[in-house]
Amino acid sequence: MREVAILGVGQTAVREQWDRSIRQLAVTAGRAAMQDAGVEKVDAIYVGNMTSGVLNQQMQLGALIADHLNQHGAEAVKMEAACGSAGSAMRQGLLAVASGELDAVLVIGVEKMTETPFKETTAALTTAADADYEIVHGVTFVGLNALIMRRYMHEYGYQRNDFAPFALNAHSNGANNPNAMFQKAISQRTYEKGRIVADPISLFDASPIGDGAAALLLVPAAKAPNAVRVAGSASATDTLAVHDRHDMLWLKAAEQSAKRAYAEAGVVPEAIDLFELHDAFSVMAALSLEATGFAERGQGVRFAQEGEIFPDGRIPICTMGGLKARGHPVGATGLYQLAEATLQLRGQAGAAQIPDAKIAMTQNIGGSGATIVTHILERP
Template identity: 75%
Template structure:
C-alpha cells in the first residue's frame, strides 16, 4: 500500500443551521476542501452521516451529495458507525487511495441534528446503543455515559469538580475558533454550577449537538510533497452494550486501534504533539487518554488537573474546542477532528496553534466505545 496525504480540508461553522439544508452543508464543506486542494474532479466520494434518515428524511447521501457537488457519475457511498461514522469514512477513503484504485478521494461528514424536536433527536442518537438490551429499558445515551462516569469516580476516588479541566480547556480553545458552536470561555465556578443532565453528568460534561459538515481531500503522498501525511490508521470495535464489557472503565477498542496506529507510525504516545480526542462526555476524554497510553488507569482526570492537556502542556487536547465546545454534529465530528489536526500540522491554527506541532492523533468514537477509529497525521 502507498502512503496517503491530505491535500485539502474544508469545514462549515458548527451552528443551528435552520436555514441551510443537509445537502447544502455537505456541499459547502466539500467545495472548500476541493478549493483548498486545487482539485476539481475526484474519483470517489465517501459520505459519513448518522441520522439523516430519521431527522431529515433523506438517505442515499452518496449520489445526492456527489451530484450537488458537481461530481455526477463518480463512485459514492455513505458510511455509518454512530458517532464514529466520520472516522470510519476517512478509514475507507484512505484504503481506496492506498490501494492504488483511486487517485483523488473526497470525504465529507455532514449532520443536521436541530431539524426536529429534542426528544426525536435524543431517540435517534440512542440507536447507537443496543436497542434490545439497553434502549428498550429506557436508558438514553447520556445515561449510559453517566453510569460509566459514576463508576469511574467511585473506583478512582475523584469528585465531580475534578473533571472541570476538560470543559475549561475545550471552551478556552473554542473561544478563538470561529467555526466553534460555543465561542466563550468558562471558569471553575461556571462548571460547578452546571445543571444536571444525567447525574453525575452536568451541562459542562456533555457535548452539544449541532449542525455542520467537514471534508478532506486525499491523494497519494507521492503526488503531494509537503502535504500532511496519514502515517497511522486503524479501527476496532467492542460490544455495543456497555454491560457486556469485562471492564466498563477500559476502552478496549481505543487500546486496539491506537496500538495498531502507533505500530504503523513507528511512534508511541510520547511522540504525539496534540490529540483530538472524542470528548462527547468528559468521562470519554479521560478513558481515551488512558487507553491510548497517555496516562495509567484512573490517571486521565489527573492529566487535566496537572495542566497537561492545555496548549503548551504535555498532551494538548481539544485544541480547537473539541466536541465539548466546537460542537458535536455526530456524523461529521470525526472529520472536524481531522481537519483541525491538519490545520495544526500546517501551522494554520492561528491563535490556537500548538507550537512546533509535527505529529497529531485523532480518535473518533461511536457509541460508548463500540467503534473507535484512530488516525495519526504527520507533517
C-alpha cells in the first residue's frame, strides 16, 4: 500500500447559506482544494453527505458535483454514514489512492440543512437512529444524548455544570476561526444560564446545524513529499441502537478505530499533539477522550476541568471551534475536522495555531456511536 498525502484543502464558512445551493457549496470547496493542490483533473470524487435526498430533493451528488467541477468521466459517488459520512468518504478516497488504483482523489463533505422547517430537519437527522426501536418512540438525537449524559452523571457523580469546559474551550477556539458559525468566547456564567433543550443538555452542550462544505485533494505521498501525510486510518461500528450496547457509556467503535489507527501510524496517544474530536454533544467529547486513551473511564469531564483540553493543555481538542462553535453540517463535519487538522500541521491555522504541532488525530462519529472513523495525520 502506498502512503497518501493531503495536497489540497478547501472550505466554505459554516453559515445559514440562503443564497447558495448544495451544489454551489460543494463545488466551491472542491475547487478551492484543487486550486490549493495545483491540480486540474482528478480520477475520482467521493462525496460525504447524509440528508440531500430528503432535505434538498437531490441525489446523485457525485455526478452532479463532477459535472459542475468540469470533471466529466471521473468516478464519482456519494457516501452516507450519518454524521460520519465525510470521515467515511475520506477513508474510501484514502484506500483508493493507497491501493495504487487512483492517483488523484477529491473528497468532499457537504450538507445544506437550514432552509427546511425545523421539524423536517430534525426528522431527517433522526433517520440515523434505529427506525423500529428508537424512532418509533419519538426519540431524537438530543434526547438520546440527554439519556447518555444523565447516566454518565449518575455513574460518576458529576453535575451538569461540570461539563462547561467543553463549551468554553470550543467557543474560545471558534473565536479564532473565520469559518466558524460562532466566533465569540463564552463565560462559565453564560454556560450555566444556557436554556435546557433536553435535560440535562443545554444549548451550550449541543452543536448547531449549518450549511457548509469542506474538501481535501489526496495524492500518493511520493508525489508530494512536503505535504501532510495520512499516517493512520480506521473505521469501526457498534450497534445502531443505544439500548442494544453492552455498555452505553463506552464508545466501543471509537476505541477500536483509534487502536487500529494508532497501530497503523506507529504511535501512542501521548504522541498526538491535537485531537479534533466529534463534540456533537458535551458528553460525547468526554466519552471520546476516554475511549481513545486520553482519560481514564469516567474521568473525561475531570480531564477537561483540569484544563487538559485547552490549547495549552495536554491534548488540545476542537482547536478551531469543533462542532460546537464551528457548526455541524453533518455530512461535511468529518472533512472540516480533517481540513482544520491539516492546516494546523501546515502551520496555517492563524490565531488558532497550536505551536509546533506535528501529529494530529481526527474522529468522526455517525449516529450515537454506530460508525466511528479515526484518522491520524503527520507533518512531513
